[in-house]
Amino acid sequence: MSNTVITLDEVVAWILAYARAISENRAMLTELDAAIGDGDHGANMDRGFKAVSAKLQAGGTDISQVLKTTGMTLLSTVGGASGPLYSTIFLQAAQACAGKTQLTLQDWIVMMDAAAKAVVARGKAAAGDKTMLDALIPAVQALKDAAVAGLSLADALRASAKAAEDGMEATLPLIARKGRASYLGERSAGHIDPGATSTYLLFKTAAAALAQPQVQARKW
């Protein structure tokens, strides 16, 4: 049986797992960005999440605080377009769960919804512009749909990972309208967006690390 809530330990485990996923996929993210951008997305994200990892090694005392520390660390270490945007995701999520000691599916939806809206406000991009939003927006929508359909927290997280993956893949034929890739015009089509890929990994690791049965949750 999976759990019905997300715990502090799981949030920490999720961010650490994401940092590992970024590190393992650094070269792939760099290749994707070299094709339509400037080849720094893997290095940018890895630099930031290595710093986050170092800060979270000792665990955390509060979910909102852990998310805020993550956001602030990203803000001062990543740079580029993805720095402010990923920082925004974590800072918004932190704000939206202030004071909570565990998170329900409803809480998670509110947090991710706030994060997606803030990324839109900061980057002024929309769905279909070939950015990380093409993974983020469907992932949030899938969470909402899952809640309406009465799915469990674990199933909802899995559905959001799947939606983010589909969204990432759907960026392949798109022509970029925001960020560096837009300078290429039609030459940006035929490549998957690097930011959408790193966002998919965020939801993929969330599905693996959050709402785990208690025994497993302690293992990390």
Next chain:
Amino acid sequence: MKKLINHPDDVVRESLEGFAAAHADLVRVTMSPATIVRVDAPVTGKVGILSGGGSGHEPLHGGFVGLGMLDAACPGAIFTSPTPDQMLEATRAVNGGAGVLYIIKNYTGDLMNFEMASDLARDEGIAVESVIIDDDVAVNDSLYTAGRRGVGLTVLAEKITGAAAEQRRSLPQVAALCRQVNAQGRSMGMALTSCTVPHVGHPMFELPDDEMEIGIGIHGEPGRRRVKLQPADAVAEMLMEPVMSDLGLKPGDDVLLFVNGMGGTPLTELYIVYRKAAEIAAKNGLKVTRSLVGPYITSLEMAGCSITLLKLTDDLTALWDAPVRTVGMRWGI
């Protein structure tokens, strides 16, 4: 990859350490967060001029810190925008009470990071204005792109606004002047070779020996089109024509002609391009009254050049001629 480095992860830091050691008479360098600040900052009563961007474009921006130009520069990782904490630190260091102007090249990352920095600076009560440089005619300025990139004109904007700040013009005046420079200047670049970002380890794009890329920016990103390699004179035509027509210059206009090297092209070749560009300008009735030739805003070791034209007024000419003492530009002193 063949580079004079120790380790890809240490490139920016070690280069900055060398810069600090070599130029302690002109700049103060902090490492964490990374900033390059004019040695006598803050200058009381003077608007602080601050810029920044990814590293790999040297001498831009750090090489332009000093009297008559920038008060501070924030270097990011190679080709990556710096972060708001760097900008805030530099803003505090150069605020002499008259406010701070941010000169921002038009890239999504730079825009967002500077935007967050100016929010933080204003929260501390520092007056901040931002001007965005977007002079690259190779990019269509439309709703469907991030807009034109900031390239060669940035160098000229930093020099001219820096001189105006030195005359104690106010923050709104200096910002308006910077916008005027941006409105009156345009650029276009080309590459003979790609460049290799140290932590990537291979060239950003493959360019066969008999081809060149027209309309590149300064980050090794591919350009608008790829054509067969042609002589320098033909290249000068390909770059001058779009720049002139976009600016809508009229016969009799005074212009500054700037031929910039991308990092891997020798001055010998840049002057061959300049020779033809000046000839084209003259043929169109333009008066080239000021000029600049050399590698001022580079793209690592990329071979190639860009051409920038700035329509001059008497005010702009006088500010261009005003004294400047920086690592990358020094005259009148």
